[in-house]
Amino acid sequence: MSDTPRSQPQPRRPEPDFPQQDQEHPGWTGPMDPPPDHGEDSYRGSGRLQDRKAVLTGGDSGIGRAVALAFAREGADVLFTHLPEEGEEAAETARLVRDAGRTAVAVPCDIREEEQCRRLVERAVREWGRIDILVNNAAYQMAQPDGIAAITTEQFDRVVRTNLYGMFWLSKMALPHIPKGGSIINTTSVQAYRPSPDLLDYAMTKGAIATFTQGLAQMVAADGVRVNAVAPGPVWTPLIPATLPDTTEFGKQSPLGRPAQPAEMAPAYVFLASSEASYITAEIVNATGGSPIP
Template sequence: MNQPQNPAHRHPQPEFPAQDQPHPGWTGPMDPPPDHGEDSYRGSGRLDGRKALITGGDSGIGRAVALAFAREGADVLFTHLDEEKDDAAETVRLVEEAGRRAIAVPCDIREEAECRALVERAVDAFGRIDVLVNNAAYQMAQPDGIEAITTEQFDRVMRTNLYGMFWLSKFALPHIPAGGSIINSASVQGYQPSPHLLDYAMTKGAIVTFTQGLAQMVIDRGVRVNAVAPGPVWTPLIPATLPDTVEFGKQAPIGRPAQPAEMAPAYVFLASQEASYITAEIVNATGGTPLP
């Protein structure tokens, strides 16, 4: 039986062991290990027969969403970087263990041609795309300020977080039937930017605006567009891009970072028929940090 628990104590609290990984980071070395819902998420058929395309599905929030979607009855095609093939294989295993189809596609969403090919691959495999989850993102902390943000880094952040989302939404929309949806991953950073994540925070603010604008543009097609804005979440991106992991998430009122498994239910809800009157909304999942 799923007994209520104090949310502050449900998952590990800082301090965490100091740890560092090269980008993009991997799940295996993380201490404590992230929870994607492997032992906790229980599906109830809310996405039976749906076909989903998820970017960045190899680890973190993307893996948790892929697992939850599969246990709710959806087939999943997801992207990963070439360096993340081992993590991607684990996501495939979890989806297939749930009895659903899993397709892992190495893809650099910074390139328009790869985004177009990705959508074509999903349509060839599934015939349609019921849910597009724009989740892949890039960040790299620069504690030394704006002078330390190179044009190369700035371009990578913009092209990963914004260009990829724009292209995939544009190419996928003709294949999303009425009743389908697009769900974007925003962030608390879009409202309360940390100075060391200036360029990343810029993109998350833009994702909020894009979500709200696109939602109004496509609702006459019967397609809903929403976003989830997480606070700190314990994913491989953290030891790979931040200088200090020891107190990560401690700043949230709840006193700890979220686990990816705690984000996935919001994506399931937004993809489901229960959310049929919800579009142009941002679901804030910040661990208690108030947002506008």
């Protein structure tokens, strides 16, 4: 019998309790303890997205950075958005994409504004002539432990416009430029199924994203475009210290007892974008750390 192990040991991931940490929105990667892992030292590509052209929102940090890195190492060029104040974070994502030998285009963009979404799609078409993959990932949340009474109209509007309007506009505008075989991938959340009371407005939008994904997928299937979504559980990103009042036990409630690292989400997006998923559409890939989905 061979002594060769059947599988490689998994890297040890940080587990709570974490130090309490507070940041102003939108949050920054550098001060986080422990630092998020985007796959910088672990993700190995195999050409599954060779020469594809990807547009990704919220690519400056967190899940977006991990997806941009993975797409690049799989052979894709990446145009991604960031808020104007996130230029330093965006520069690091761009560096990772370029170090993989691919083109990176970082675009300051507030997807709450329809005209900015239009200009984003136009920029991608000028760069490449087409969009093979659209990843609607940018999101906004702000916990309100005092409940619905504490959710202002301003906050509600920002959550809905970021999480839903931007996705709707970009999908609508990009579809004429997505060729047969292309795909749209949206980021929903375990919150769509198991809403936390202090994230009521955010959870509501994530439920809507799941519905939008499944409806749009049926609408465009005949055009050869696939539409799917990824539903992460708790993930250790800058949004957490910037929007939650307590970071010490973040992710502890999941059956795996910890939050995911962004690098653990990226392979789901790669799979859904690849030709290996050519018969998969209108699906939600749940990456929740073991939380059962009804």
